[in-house]
Structures are given as C-alpha cells and as structure tokens.
Amino acid sequence: MPSTLRPAALLLGCLVATTACSDPAPKPQQPPAASQPAAPSPQTPPLVPAAPAPAPAAPSPLALSVNAAAFDPAAVTPEAKQAYLVRAQVLLDRAHFSPGVIDGQEGGNLTLALSAFQEAHRLTVDGKLSPAVWDALAADAAPVLTDYVITAEDVAGPFTPDIPKDDYEAMAKLPALGYGTPLEGLAEKFHMDEPLLRALNPGVDFSRAGTTIIVAALGADGLPGKVARILIDNSKGTLRAFGDDDTLLAVYPATVGSTERPAPTGEWEVNTMAPRPTYTYDPSRLTFGKPKGKLTIQPGPNNPVGSTWIDLTKDTYGIHGTPDPKLVNKRASHGCVRLTNWDAAELGAAVRKGAKVVFEGRAAR
Template sequence: MTGLVSRFALVAVLALAACDDKPTAKPAPASTVQKAQTPIVAAPPVSAASSPVGQAINAAAFDPAATDPRARRDVLIRVQTLLDRAHFSPGVIDGRDGGNLTLAIRAFQKAHDMTVDGEVSQALLDALLATDGGPVLVDYTISQSDVAGPFMPPIPKEDYEAMAREPAMNYHDVVEMLAERFHMGEDLLRDLNPGVNFNQVGATIMVTAAGADRLDAKVDRIEIDKALGQVRAFDESGAQLAVYPATVGSTERPAPSGEWAVRTLAPRPTYTYDPSRLTFGEPKAKLTIQAGPNNPVGSTWIDLTKDTYGIHGTPDPKLVNKRASHGCVRLTNWDASELGSAVKKGAKVIFIGVEARPA
C-alpha cells in the first residue's frame, strides 16, 4: 500500500466518512500509526496442516448424502478459502452456509461459465481446485510479536467517548488479530485449535491459507450492487478482478445512485464524531477516534467524489452484508485493504440497484 499512499492518499487533508451521518475520517498522524496495529495481512504460511483434522479438511470432497455436520463444515471451509484466494470473497471464512457464500459462489460460477445456482457441489469444488490446488489449512507458529500487542479492551460500539480515550483502536486480543489476519471467524479459529493457549509463544495452530490481499492489476472501475450487497472491481480492459460482499446503505439511509469516482485513499484512518452532523450517539462534544482495525470505519477509507461517502472497512467483519449502514459501503478490513491497495485515483464508482435492507 505504500506506493498508493505516496501517490495520492496523503494528499487528502480530510476525507469524509460514514455517509449520511457525516463523521470524518483522515489518514492518521505518523505518531498515531506507530501505536496502532497494522491490519495488513501477511502472506500465509506454506506448510500444510499436519494434524489429522487439518489433513481431512484439505482433502474434503462434496458428498450430497452426508448427514454429519462436521463433513459439511469441512467442505465449506475448503470452498470458502479457495473462493477467497480466487478473489471471490465469501467474507469471513467460518465453515457455515450463508448469503455471502452464496453470492461468492454465484459470482464464481458466472465468471467460469458454469450453471449459476449458488450451490456447493463437487463440480464447484473441482473448478476451484483447477485454478488453485493448494492446501486450505496450514500450520502457523504463534510468535512473540503476535502476543506482544498492544491490545485494547472491548468497547460498546456506540460509546464514542470511551473510544476517543484510547491511543489506538487496536485488536482486543490475539484471537481477534489472528482471525482477521487469516480471514477467519474467531469461533472457527478456536474450534480448529481446541485447548490451545493463543498467548503461548511457539504454539502451533491451524489457520486458513487465505488470499494474500493483492490483485493482479489496478482497479479502474468499481460496481456497487445495492440490491445484492456486493462490490465488483474491474481493470481498465473491463476484466473482473474481484468480488466482495458489502453492507450498502439501507432503505432509510440509502447509498448514492449513479456514477462517481475515487477521490483519495486514507489507510489507517482516524474518525471524528461530530454531534452537529450526526443522527446517532449521545456525546455532546466533537471527538476524534484514533486509527486501528477496530476504528468505526476499520482499517481503510476509500473516499468518493460524492461528498461524505466512501468505501471502508469495519471492526465487525461477521456483520458485513447482514446489517444496514448509514449510506456508505462497508467491507471486511481485509477486503477493503485489498481493494484500496489496487484502486486508481479517479477510478469510476457506479452504484446500481436499490437497497432492500431496512436500517
């Protein structure tokens, strides 16, 4: 992301965030960035999971007659991880069925000239494996830097005064940090590693070999489907680069319509709560919330030429496309980072469809 920051992100003195509610976001000062954990995802480990459970998931096949929930979970972990690596994001990899997984499957099927039904099948798994046959679970050794923090206590999402007292909006604990790094649900991370002390340096755990958060080309056009809750990224030739699940506005606070453009990028944005411009929260004074993955707009803010609107991350990845937003476009932190790392200044942003989700 450094190239993008030097190229156009830091020229933004002020980027407006959270849309209809009009708080503000801007690139964090250098002193704050040093205190805030960096949410950028490192390249995944390369050694396949050594445990029998990991080996079974790495070899999981689709069985339409299977009645064991664990067998279904294993196939879903494999499918979700392969979709993630192919840039058809299912959102959080959790081993569960859901709307975001269905959207990702349908997008993959359409792109590969398959029957578009959104269903998990052996044909889908075979098509995914034809593009990427690597293991989906790998071993990872917890390091000193993983457990060092700093971490912050959980804060209710509407307690802006408490957030503003924090020096940085860091992860709450090692589990949350590692789950986000590997695009996983925290429950799945714990379930795959029963009895593990995640604060023990040198402990070996199983994690998903998720995507590396890099696209193959620069993003020239972004299409935001308000009805589906989906963001699609294209290069200048019109080739589709990535598909992401997204929370896009609500019926009461809709996102914009029509064509706009990317104005600037704010990696690790701060967030300003301004009661004179907001329709939620109780604080009476203006507050600044520092950068970090648990910032209200997450780890990345992509500012649009439509004033006060943007595409951004979230501290609650499991809620993407499951709850309404105040008009902006909310992605998981890792998807927002991936999109931000490749988007061009001036890239077209086209909103289509109509929101179906109430506030």
C-alpha cells in the same frame, strides 16, 4: 519514539492520518581482544536461556479432514460438512471471490461468492456448491490449511479489550481501538472467525509466541491488477472491482446503506485512500448517534470504519472496513459501503485515484 502524524483529508467527518515511525539503527560493537576476555558489565543481566517453543498441538479431526475434503452434499456428520465448506470458502477467497469470514458455515455471503464465481466461469448461476463448481474450484489443488508460527508481533498488542460498542463518547476516550485479544488479531489475519480458529487448534494458547497453529492458506497478497472501476450493487450487497480492460478482479460482500440513510445511486469517483483512519463524529454533518459535540476516535481495526477508508467524491460517503466482519451484508450501515477489514485493505491497495464508482439498484433494507 513518538510517531509522526500527517493529516491527509477530512472524510465522512473522518480526519485521516498515516503513522510513520523510525528508530536509529543499533551501533556496531567492537569484539573484545582475544588476550583479554571481556568481563560482564555490571549493568548487563546474565543471559537467561530462551524458553523452548511449545511443541505443535496434535491436529484436530477437522484440521485433518479439510485439505482432503470432497464435495458431499449428503455428508452424514456436521464435521464432514464443515470440512468441505471450509475448503470451498478458502478456495473462493484465494480466487478473489470473497465469502466474507471463513467459518465453514452456509450463509448469504457464501451464496453471493458462489454466484459470482459461477457467472465468471460460465456455469449455471444458482449460488449453490454443485459438482461443477467444486471441480472448477478444485483446479487450485494447493492445500487450504497450513501451519503458522505465532510471532512476537502477533502477541505484542497493544490490545483494547471491552470496547464500548456504539458508544462514541466512550470510544473517543481510548488511545487506540486495537484488537481485543491475540486470537481476534490472528483470526482477521487469516480471514477466519474465532470459533473456527479455535476448532482447528483445540487447547492452544494463542497469546504465546512460538506456538505453531493451523490456519487458512491464503493466496498471494493483493489483486492481480489495478482497480479502474468499482460496481456496487445496492440490492444484492456486493462490490465488484474491475481492471483497466474491464477484467473482473474481485467480488466482495458489502453492507450498503440502510432505510434511514440509503446508499446513493449514480456514478462517482475515488478521491483518496487512507489506511489507519481516525474517525470524527460531527453531529452537524451526521444524523445518527447520540453525541451532541464533535468527537475524534483513534485508529485501529476496531475503529467504526475499520482499518481502511476509501474516500469518494460523493460528500461524506466512502468504502471502509468494519470492527465486526461477521456482520458484513447482515446489518445496515450508515449509508457507506462496509467491507471486512481485509477486503477493504486489499481493495484500497489496488484502487487508483479517480477510479469510477457506480452504485446501482435499490437497497434491500
């Protein structure tokens, strides 16, 4: 059934629309009378037994070690070090100190998450995974990896392989900008990068429904309160979300502006939030890119603004997702605030219209 599009706002040259779809409920069928067994309908194909679900693959050595990993800065093997880094990243993610993509690697976003965690827990702030930080994280003793059965929805698509990056004219010709593969969709679903998901599940066919895989055990959905204030640090590349009583609710790594189009400074407000936004490139309002005419790019997680758009009262500026989560806080944006798709969605679901948005500091780029 065709979906119904409901325009919401014109944002950053973005026409935002939400999609709704409803299908009629199936009509109940009367069972055949007991004395007259029903003959099979000539139009009904014979039932084919469902293929048995594949047996779960044997856990990889990495998967076996992550849940039991202890902090050991002198880990003698790369696998041992990756195991405790994966555990630390999952625990930070569950505590809403986002490390960005969970990949089991050291990097700037992990340092930012550790620094924010240390500050919130009144520990020495140096961005390092120390024994004191590990003990505080380990207060959450739940396993950090769990089993997940790939669903039919996970593999149904539609998928959009080979999206032409930064070619807006080519992207505008596509009916949607979905994930390229089931693997990409599953990695984002569990805040992971694809190489780590493969390493935890060697030899697995991620396109087969019913397959059991090992994934990050994320926490409960959503933030523990509504967001009343957002603080964006242009120089560090972080976004902090605060509740009504100024309680810190979450810290996210963010790409904030660029040398050519720096992020603003000062105080603004949240205007509206839109999931599944379309993206309209308007050369009369935007100074980047090559197209000469106005273009509309359809929704999808690989849309230039990702899966979520949070509009600000600062004209043409917003907080949004990205098609390249591993590049958050590692490559300049066009002036807006770019988060991973999952962090943008979490923030968007909790932020109130009218929430204060404060930009402070100069962009580092």
